Amino acid sequence: MALLNSLTTGERSTIIDIAVMSAELRDAMRHWVTGVTVITTSWRDQTAGLVSNSFTSVSLEPALVSWCIDLRSSSLELWNHTDNFAVHVLDEEQTALAARFAKKGGDKFSGMDWTPGICGSPMLAASPLALECEVWARYQGGDHLIVVGRVIRVTRPESFAPLTNHALYH
Numbered sequence: 001m002a003l004l005n006s007l008t009t010g011e012r013s014t015i016i017d018i019a020v021m022s023a024e025l026r027d028a029m030r031h032w033v034t035g036v037t038v039i040t041t042s043w044r045d046q047t048a049g050l051v052s053n054s055f056t057s058v059s060l061e062p063a064l065v066s067w068c069i070d071l072r073s074s075s076l077e078l079w080n081h082t083d084n085f086a087v088h089v090l091d092e093e094q095t096a097l098a099a100r101f102a103k104k105g106g107d108k109f110s111g112m113d114w115t116p117g118i119c120g121s122p123m124l125a126a127s128p129l130a131l132e133c134e135v136w137a138r139y140q141g142g143d144h145l146i147v148v149g150r151v152i153r154v155t156r157p158e159s160f161a162p163l164t165n166h167a168l169y170h
């Protein structure tokens with residue numbers, strides 16, 4: 001219906017329809033169950049990290065994964081230049097870690113136990129399931145930047161119960 005309106009009415013309606021579609025997409029995606037990750041990077045002595053549920057696998061050979069970062073992120077500059085990132089897949093007990101890395105800006109690593117990984121990314125000791133990546137490509141994706149990484153190392157525990165976006169929201 002929103003699309004039909006945008007085709008049959010003037011410029012002002014089109015702008016309103018884009019806003020409606022954005023809200024509809026957001027609402028629809030709330031029903032799409034995903035895991036929850038914390039993605040970290042280090043570049044020229046600066047670190048950044050944020051919660052992401054846009055993480056997914058892309059290719060097996062080569063081993064590629066991707067995720068998307070909002071162009072309004074306060075750490076966007078770093079993500080535009082870094083050559084590395086690490087994806088920490090959170091388990092069901094790690095809602096506090098998710099809350100820490102969902103905040104905007106500030107030193108999210110303060111007081112945390114972490115060491116530099118094989119690609120230089122901060123590896124969180126609290127997170128046993130992690131993928132270390134070198135940046136493979138970056139693409140513009142509307143109001144997000146799509147970051148693709150080649151997986152260099154995977155660390156995983158024997159058993160794992162993932163945190164989901166549904167569990168986080170409800």
Ligand SMILES: Cc1cc2nc3c(=O)[nH]c(=O)nc-3n(C[C@H](O)[C@H](O)[C@H](O)COP(=O)(O)O)c2cc1C
Nearest residue numbers: 050051052053054069070073074075102103104105
């Ligand atoms: C469950 C969940 C998933 C999120 N997924 C993403 C994502 O895929 N990409 C993104 O840019 N922000 C995502 N966010 C929002 C960011 O985590 C949040 O805006 C971030 O902490 C911004 O950090 P920064 O501005 O310090 O870079 C998500 C938040 C939550 C709670």
